[in-house]
Amino acid sequence: MTWHEIKLAALQKMFSADGSTLVNDETTRDYLAGMPQAANEALQLLVSQNIYMRKSTLISVEPVDQTGYNRRYDMREYGEDFYRVGKPEVYKVDGESVSPASGFGFIAGCYLVVPNDWSGEYEVWYDSWPERITIDTDDDYELPLEDCVATILPLYMASQLYKDDDNSIATTYRNEFEVAREGLRSMAAGVSYDTWQSLDGWA
Template sequence: MTTLQKMFSADGTTIDENDDSIKEYIYSMPAAANEAIRMLVTSGVHLKNSNTVSKQESTPLVVDLTAENSDFWRMKEPEVYQMQDGDIQPYYGCTLYGNRYLRFPENATGEFEYWYDSMPAEITQETSDDTVISIAPEAAVLIPLYMASELYKDDDLSTATYYRNEFEAGLALLVNPVSGSNKFTSTTGWW
C-alpha cells in the first residue's frame, strides 16, 4: 500500500484491484521488495537470530546451519554460549566450516545457544499484506522507497530517481550512523 501511495496509485486506504495499471505494479512488487531487502541485509542492516542444541560428551555434533534454520544467512565467526546452572557463558570451542557447518568438539557437553545473521523470507505473490518482514524497523521503512523507484522507472524517471535518492540516503544513515556529542564547550568564555 505504501509503495502505491508513493506512486500516486492509491487513494490512501483502498486499492482498486480492477485497475490494470495497478495490477501491473502489484505483480512487479515482490521482485522489487526482495531486491530492497537483499540490499539492506547485505549492506549490514540485518537481524540476529539464535537456536539451541544439546550435546552429550564424546558424541560428535555438527550442526548444518542451513538445514536447522530456515532464515540462516551467515555466521561470520562462531558466536556460541553455554548454558549451565542458570548462567550463560561464551563458548569458544566451536569451528565453522564453509559458512554452513558448526562443529562442536567431542568433549563439549550440555546446552548451547548459537547466534547467526538472518535473511528475511522471500516475498511472493502469495505473501499476505499483513506479513511482518523480519528486518530492523528502521530499515523496513526504506523498502517502499526502493520499490517505488524501481516500479516507477518507465512511468516517471524523475520521480523514480527522487525515491531512489531517498532510499540511498536512508541506507547510508543506517550503515554509517551520524554520531556526535550533546556536550557544549565554550571556547571564548562568553557564558
C-alpha cells in the same frame, strides 16, 4: 510494518493509492504484481550490505569419550533462514544460566566445529535471511525488520516500478533510498562482559 502497509506506501509514492485503501484495479494491477520482486531486491541489498538479522538456535551435543574436534554441525540444518555465521557467538545453556562457550570454530562459514568434551545444550547465533516475498504473501505479514529499515522499502519499490511512468521521479526515489540505506547500521552482535574472556579457546 506489514506487507499491506509497505505496498500502500509504494502506491502512494506512485500516486496510485486512494487514501489509506489499497486499490487493486487496472491502474494498480501491474504495480502490485511487480512489488514482490522489487521488495526482494531491496531486502537483498539491505541484508547483505547494511544490516543483519540476528537469530539463535539450540544444538544438543552428546559427549564423546575421546579428545579432539571430531564433530561438526551444519548450521543450515538448524535454521531454514540461515544466511551466514556473522560474528561467532556460542553459549552454553544450563537451565536458566547462559555463559560464553570456548573452544569452538567455524568452517566454510556454516559448519560449527566443537571439541569432544562438549555436552549439553548450546545456543548458537547467526545472521538470518528474511522470508521471501511472493505474490501470495499475506497482507498481514509483519516483515521482521526494524521500522527504520522497513520504511525505506517503498522507496526502492517505487523507484523500480515507476521508471516507465516518470523516470525522473523514479530516480529521485532511488537516490533517497540509497541515502537512507547508507545511514543504516547493523544491529549489535558479539559478547560484552566486564572481564576479559577468550571465546574461541585459542587466545
